[in-house]
Amino acid sequence: MFIQQLINGLTLGSIYALFALGYTMVYGILLMINFAHSEIFMVGAYVGFWVLSALPFLFPQITPLYLLIVFVLAMVVTGALAAFMERTAYRPLRHAPRLAPLISAIGVSIFLQNIIMLTVGAESQPYPQTMQLEQMEFGGIRLNTLQIFIFVLAVSLMVILQLFITRTKLGKAMRAVAQNHIVSQLMGINTNTIIAVTFFIGGGLGGVAGVLNGLYYGSIKYNMGFLPGIKAFTAAVLGGIGNIKGAMIGGFILGVLEALAAGYISSEYKDVIAFVVLIFVLLFKPTGLFGEEVAEKI
Amino acid sequence: MKLAGIIVSVGLLLALAGCGGTGEQVVKVALVCPLTGDIAAHGQGMKRGFEMAIEDANAAHKLGAAKIEAAIFDDRGDPKEAVTIANQIISDRAIIGVIGHLNSGCSIPASRIYEKRNVPMITPASTNPKLTMQGYKNVFRVCGTDDVQGSWAGNYVLDTLKYNQVVVVHDKTPYGQGLAEEFQKQIVARGGIVTSFNGIDQGEKDFKALLTRIKTENPQVLFFGGLYAEAGLITKQMKELGLAVPLMGGDGMFSNEFARIAGPASEGDFATMVGLPPSKLPQAADFLARYAAKYPGQDMQPYDPYTYDAATLLLDAYAKVNQNRDSLIAAIAGTTYDGILGRTTFDERGDTRNKQISIYHIKDGRFAYYEHK
Numbered sequence: 001m002f003i004q005q006l007i008n009g010l011t012l013g014s015i016y017a018l019f020a021l022g023y024t025m026v027y028g029i030l031l032m033i034n035f036a037h038s039e040i041f042m043v044g045a046y047v048g049f050w051v052l053s054a055l056p057f058l059f060p061q062i063t064p065l066y067l068l069i070v071f072v073l074a075m076v077v078t079g080a081l082a083a084f085m086e087r088t089a090y091r092p093l094r095h096a097p098r099l100a101p102l103i104s105a106i107g108v109s110i111f112l113q114n115i116i117m118l119t120v121g122a123e124s125q126p127y128p129q130t131m132q133l134e135q136m137e138f139g140g141i142r143l144n145t146l147q148i149f150i151f152v153l154a155v156s157l158m159v160i161l162q163l164f165i166t167r168t169k170l171g172k173a174m175r176a177v178a179q180n181h182i183v184s185q186l187m188g189i190n191t192n193t194i195i196a197v198t199f200f201i202g203g204g205l206g207g208v209a210g211v212l213n214g215l216y217y218g219s220i221k222y223n224m225g226f227l228p229g230i231k232a233f234t235a236a237v238l239g240g241i242g243n244i245k246g247a248m249i250g251g252f253i254l255g256v257l258e259a260l261a262a263g264y265i266s267s268e269y270k271d272v273i274a275f276v277v278l279i280f281v282l283l284f285k286p287t288g289l290f291g292e293e294v295a296e297k298i
Numbered sequence: 299m300k301l302a303g304i305i306v307s308v309g310l311l312l313a314l315a316g317c318g319g320t321g322e323q324v325v326k327v328a329l330v331c332p333l334t335g336d337i338a339a340h341g342q343g344m345k346r347g348f349e350m351a352i353e354d355a356n357a358a359h360k361l362g363a364a365k366i367e368a369a370i371f372d373d374r375g376d377p378k379e380a381v382t383i384a385n386q387i388i389s390d391r392a393i394i395g396v397i398g399h400l401n402s403g404c405s406i407p408a409s410r411i412y413e414k415r416n417v418p419m420i421t422p423a424s425t426n427p428k429l430t431m432q433g434y435k436n437v438f439r440v441c442g443t444d445d446v447q448g449s450w451a452g453n454y455v456l457d458t459l460k461y462n463q464v465v466v467v468h469d470k471t472p473y474g475q476g477l478a479e480e481f482q483k484q485i486v487a488r489g490g491i492v493t494s495f496n497g498i499d500q501g502e503k504d505f506k507a508l509l510t511r512i513k514t515e516n517p518q519v520l521f522f523g524g525l526y527a528e529a530g531l532i533t534k535q536m537k538e539l540g541l542a543v544p545l546m547g548g549d550g551m552f553s554n555e556f557a558r559i560a561g562p563a564s565e566g567d568f569a570t571m572v573g574l575p576p577s578k579l580p581q582a583a584d585f586l587a588r589y590a591a592k593y594p595g596q597d598m599q600p601y602d603p604y605t606y607d608a609a610t611l612l613l614d615a616y617a618k619v620n621q622n623r624d625s626l627i628a629a630i631a632g633t634t635y636d637g638i639l640g641r642t643t644f645d646e647r648g649d650t651r652n653k654q655i656s657i658y659h660i661k662d663g664r665f666a667y668y669e670h671k
Contacts, residue, residue, distance in 0.1 A: 001510060001511070004539075005510055005511045008504075008506040008507050009507070011506075012504050012506075083316075100551060117334070121334075122334035122335050122374075123334075123338050123339065123555075124336070124527050124555075124559060126558050126559050126561070129561070133538075135538070135540075137540065140540050140541045142538065148591060207567055211501075217503045217504070217531060218531070218534060218559065218560075219503075219527070219530065219531065219559050219563065223501075224503075226501075227501055227502065227503075258504075258507065259506070259507035259510075260507070262507035262508045262511070263507045263508070263510055263511045264511070266496070267496045267497060267498055267505075267508040268470070268496070268497040268498075269506070270507070271499075279456060292562055
């Protein structure tokens with residue numbers, strides 16, 4: 001049973017981790033919590049839903065390519081939406097007091113939820129099942145292809161992101177902007193572009209997490225982003241907000257903790273237990289597990 | 299003073315125009331149920347039943363010259379919203395009574411508000427017994443209750459399915475938890491084994507950790523007190539984890555939406571319903587035919603005929619007391635109404651005496667009535 005719970009937790013954790021990256025990247029670069037990120041996740045799930053529903057009519061033959069098309073489209077649409085959000089709702093407030101963009105983010109979140117609720121409807125929509133689920137069993141432990149797919153996709157996206165941040169010029173520019181906006185501007189970096197790129201990447205990963213969530217649980221709804229949004233944000237804080245590796249590890253830890261708490265102690269108390277652990281981690285390590293001490297920004 | 303005078307006279311003029319202008323008197327009946335949200339499928343069905351009742355009453359000139367108008371509100375299944383709407387309703391003097399709400403969690407707090415102004419409330423769907431145990435004279439219920447439903451389901455599991463090891467899951471709402479407790483009580487009282495009693499959160503999607511543990515308890519059936527959205531996810535995840543036992547629930551998951559969410563995993567699952575299937579009742583045939591003609595392609599939801607009956611019963615009582623609102627509540631309490639679902643009379647608490655339970659199971663993706671001996 002322990003291994004089964006570990007599998008449950010890691011699948012859930014993969015989605016949290018992908019989702020958490022968007023929170024942590026934006027925080028790293030702007031010191032701002034983008035509350036509308038949970039709606040990016042939801043929109044991603046809906047884009048996937050529409051594409052999956054439309055594809056069989058457009059191209060009845062190319063079934064194996066479905067998922068690739070779905071993920072690329074969902075990523076592009078949600079990435080663009082996140083960048084657009086930054087341009088319209090956050091950039092004009094960049095030099096305002098820190099509370100202002102936060103409130104603006106809450107506004108964007110409510111706006112997107114209501115737009116989807118009013119145009120698409122408030123009911124749960126069953127997600128189209130395109131993947132042939134192969135159930136495997138090893139000594140009483142059940143695992144399906146979708147769970148493996150989610151884990152592999154999440155880990156590879158995170159590795160690609162890590163390489164992008166550490167090995168490319170654009171990644172270097174992102175790190176520079178995160179350290180200091182003004183100095184990096186003096187060095188010839190266009191900070192506005194870099195911030196928009198950060199939102200695009202974070203949003204795209206959130207959109208992929210949304211599609212994975214839809215595929216895995218099989219139903220989506222306009223307010224589906226809220227609860228996992230809080231969990232993903234928690235994962236980002238647990239790992240050390242602003243730190244990309246921290247967000248990934250934090251997501252996996254939170255997913256596994258929840259599964260173990262629900263499996264061994266009580267399903268009613270699983271969130272209580274997960275959050276008590278979070279409080280303890282923060283008491284002893286206020287910057288999170290992987291957070292570094294950063295010199296105060298002036 | 300002068301301004302106040304003008305306001306008063308304008309108000310009087312408007313009031314005169316309102317009732318004297320066309321010579322038509324308007325009587326409003328309110329329906330409150332979730333038209334959006336997690337259990338909107340049930341609420342939308344209630345709305346269809348309600349609209350038919352109002353149409354029929356107008357066609358029959360039930361209140362003489364007075365025109366009957368439907369005032370329909372959406373409480374989204376949210377207790378806070380339900381209370382806000384209840385306050386709105388009691389401030390509208392044209393509303394003679396309320397049909398609703400659906401969720402017990404909404405009906406109970408809202409009933410306190412209607413009681414303050416003596417507005418009669420007839421719920422076609424809230425099944426938590428506590429609703430009518432508050433001692434309010436204005437609260438009535440035309441459907442069965444969870445104490446009857448839960449113990450009936452318990453007996454069904456023990457006697458018909460011949461299972462004696464069950465596990466119980468509920469959604470921590472007054473409806474879901476209430477029903478689950480009644481079921482558990484019956485199983486334990488008759489010597490069955492409840493391996494564990496677990497709460498989940500509404501809106502949660504991942505139940506695999508809990509279900510993995512439940513699998514090790516080797517239950518023969520999982521009983522769920524809650525609504526169809528969560529029920530669908532649970533049965534789907536049960537089968538993915540290899541926990542191949544049926545899921546059984548109450549009226550809250552009795553909707554074909556359940557099978558739509560769960561897909562083929564729901565095949566063979568059960569739901570009880572507070573009342574007999576309308577398709578087996580001879581007096582309902584006419585209603586069913588007219589419903590199908592009026593709403594082609596729409597699935598009848600479990601509470602549509604109850605809502606129809608509740609609204610018609612209220613208007614009949616109002617007609618009987620010559621539209622005197624002060625005696626309306628007493629008239630409902632003393633009513634004997636023969637409707638779609640048989641004869642409704644109320645006991646001293648306001649519950650119907652017509653408490654029958656039936657059981658359905660999923661066959662080819664739809665709930666089908668299950669004849670039992």
